[in-house]
Amino acid sequence: MDALTWAGVAAGVLAVGLVVALLLVPSRPRVELTRLDPTARPVPHGWSAVAVAGGRVGDGLLVRLGRRDALVAALERAGVQREPAHLLAVVLVGAVAGGVLGGLAGGVLGGLLLTPVVPVGVVVVLRARARRRRVRFADQLEDTLRLMASSLRAGHSVLRSLEVLSQEADHPTAEEFARVLNEVRVGRDLVAALGEVSLRTGSDDFGWVAQAVSIHREVGGNLAEVLDRVGSTIRDRGQLRRQARALSAEGRASAVVLLGLPLVLGGGLALVSPAYMGQLTAAPAGLLLLGIAGLLMVVGAVWVRRVVTVRF
Numbered sequence: 510m511d512a513l514t515w516a517g518v519a520a521g522v523l524a525v526g527l528v529v530a531l532l533l534v535p536s537r538p539r540v541e542l543t544r545l546d547p548t549a550r551p552v553p554h555g556w557s558a559v560a561v562a563g564g565r566v567g568d569g570l571l572v573r574l575g576r577r578d579a580l581v582a583a584l585e586r587a588g589v590q591r592e593p594a595h596l597l598a599v600v601l602v603g604a605v606a607g608g609v610l611g612g613l614a615g616g617v618l619g620g621l622l623l624t625p626v627v628p629v630g631v632v633v634v635l636r637a638r639a640r641r642r643r644v645r646f647a648d649q650l651e652d653t654l655r656l657m658a659s660s661l662r663a664g665h666s667v668l669r670s671l672e673v674l675s676q677e678a679d680h681p682t683a684e685e686f687a688r689v690l691n692e693v694r695v696g697r698d699l700v701a702a703l704g705e706v707s708l709r710t711g712s713d714d715f716g717w718v719a720q721a722v723s724i725h726r727e728v729g730g731n732l733a734e735v736l737d738r739v740g741s742t743i744r745d746r747g748q749l750r751r752q753a754r755a756l757s758a759e760g761r762a763s764a765v766v767l768l769g770l771p772l773v774l775g776g777g778l779a780l781v782s783p784a785y786m787g788q789l790t791a792a793p794a795g796l797l798l799l800g801i802a803g804l805l806m807v808v809g810a811v812w813v814r815r816v817v818t819v820r821f
Contacts (some may be wrong), residue, residue, distance in 0.1 A: 580593040580597075586639040586642070587639040588642050588681060600628050607627055649679055651740055652678075654737075654740035657670045657671075662733045675690055685709070700722060721736065753819040760813065764813040768810055771802070
């Protein structure tokens with residue numbers, strides 16, 4: 510191996526070590542004497558100082574790019590308790606490590622193919638977690654409104670009802686209402702806090718709940734009865750949504766089979782008869798056909814997704 514290859518291997522090992530140091534290795538707990546002074550700020554040491562400095566650099570970069578708020582919102586929607594700078598460090602280190610390893614394995618083409626793997630994977634994971642969290646919150650909303658209405662009928666206030674939900678409800682409903690309570694206790698408006706819950710969870714139905722609470726604060730009325738009616742409407746919408754998903758399940762299954770069959774068949778032929786598949790990848794015309802086939806598969810996947818996705 511030449512010097513350039515050894516340098517690439519060293520860079521890859523250094524990148525992996527940096528990821529482990531930032532995310533996996535816990536810092537040694539120490540209590541400084543300056544902690545006795547309530548006005549003194551804690552001074553980081555060792556890896557903690559490196560993490561703090563890297564976090565500041567990452568935050569500054571995100572602020573200059575104008576992407577910090579969007580990244581914070583994406584992390585909140587996905588329910589990920591991480592700082593944006595930490596996620597940025599993971600993405601950058603993963604991209605560098607993927608590019609180096611891909612370059613060592615397959616040259617420039619391999620580096621170009623493996624560099625975006627970690628960034629794309631992070632985006633896919635965040636979107637999947639956000640979608641799963643949104644669906645779970647929507648499924649729990651009917652029981653949430655029923656419990657809230659029962660608490661109001663028992664004579665509790667709206668804040669006390671929210672506190673009951675933060676203690677009795679399941680994830681992620683309990684987390685969202687606990688956050689609302691914390692924000693209200695530090696002086697934020699209740700309606701604004703509930704409106705942000707609707708934005709974080711992507712639930713238009715919960716937006717109706719926030720509007721009901723706002724109207725109740727302005728003109729009064731029986732909030733428990735309003736919540737019962739809203740819950741009945743949400744229950745009907747949920748039944749319609751589940752019926753639509755059941756009717757479109759065949760289309761989603763067909764899309765998975767049609768998109769996975771060429772990949773599975775091509776992989777099987779490559780394992781059984783490498784020489785046969787090698788003729789396709791060795792010739793420029795074969796590579797062109799593979800590129801066209803991949804593009805058509807992407808277009809077909811987007812098309813089928815638009816057809817089988819029902820929006821409410």
